[in-house]
Amino acid sequence: MKVVETNVKNMYWIEKGDKKILATKNMTPGITYYKESLFKTKVGELREWIPYKSKLAAVVLKGLDIGFMNDARRILYLGVSTGTTVSHISDIIEDRGVIYGVEIAPRVMLEFIGRVISHRENIIPLFFDARIPGEYRDIVDYPVDLVYCDVAQPDQTRIAILNSKAFLKEEGIVLYAIKARSIDATKEPKVIYREEAKKMEIEGFEILDVLDLEPYERDHAMIYARYKG
């Protein structure tokens, strides 16, 4: 087994035979969050980051350079769910920053708190509706460096735009996971990705990339954009 450093702090590749496994350095040794594997290595305990379970891991495998994570001190995460992806972002930023994790579903939030928050100090759970950013405006220490949006709702683009305008710094990064079927199940996903990216452009975002998440997630894409203010 060979461990290969990346340009992202606390993110590694584990090479095992002809297999290449994405991993983050586990901030909470011995603890797993979604049945991911743990590896004892010379750089510490590494936690597998599964692209079929996390859209952010999927885009890394599809070639997106997430080096901007090294400088992120404040991150706003919309649709944190039970915390699969945010647990890896938490490993990456460790004590350099904080992640605000917004989730609307009460049971999901409770599971998130029990599973992830109870072990990690760099995530602040926010039990709110991401459609109403004014309700958590006083809690979030903004401007944030990055907005991550994965809410799978018909108005997901509006939610991403609204929160970015409320909290994101000028030149800040947006990672917005689009679920095409939540917007229109009858339309070709690629058409939806183009239309939603256009809406963002009109609202002052520079689209840096649109990554189709196949084969990890069907009918999903990640819009990688910069907020021009």
Ligand SMILES: C[S@@+](CC[C@H](N)C(=O)[O-])C[C@H]1O[C@@H](n2cnc3c(N)ncnc32)[C@H](O)[C@@H]1O
């Ligand atoms: C696809 S899941 C997110 C998966 C998660 N991002 C991950 O990778 O680990 C979408 C989540 O968004 C939440 N959600 C949907 N609408 C929301 C809203 N208006 N405000 C906050 N959370 C919302 C859902 O309850 C659900 O947990």
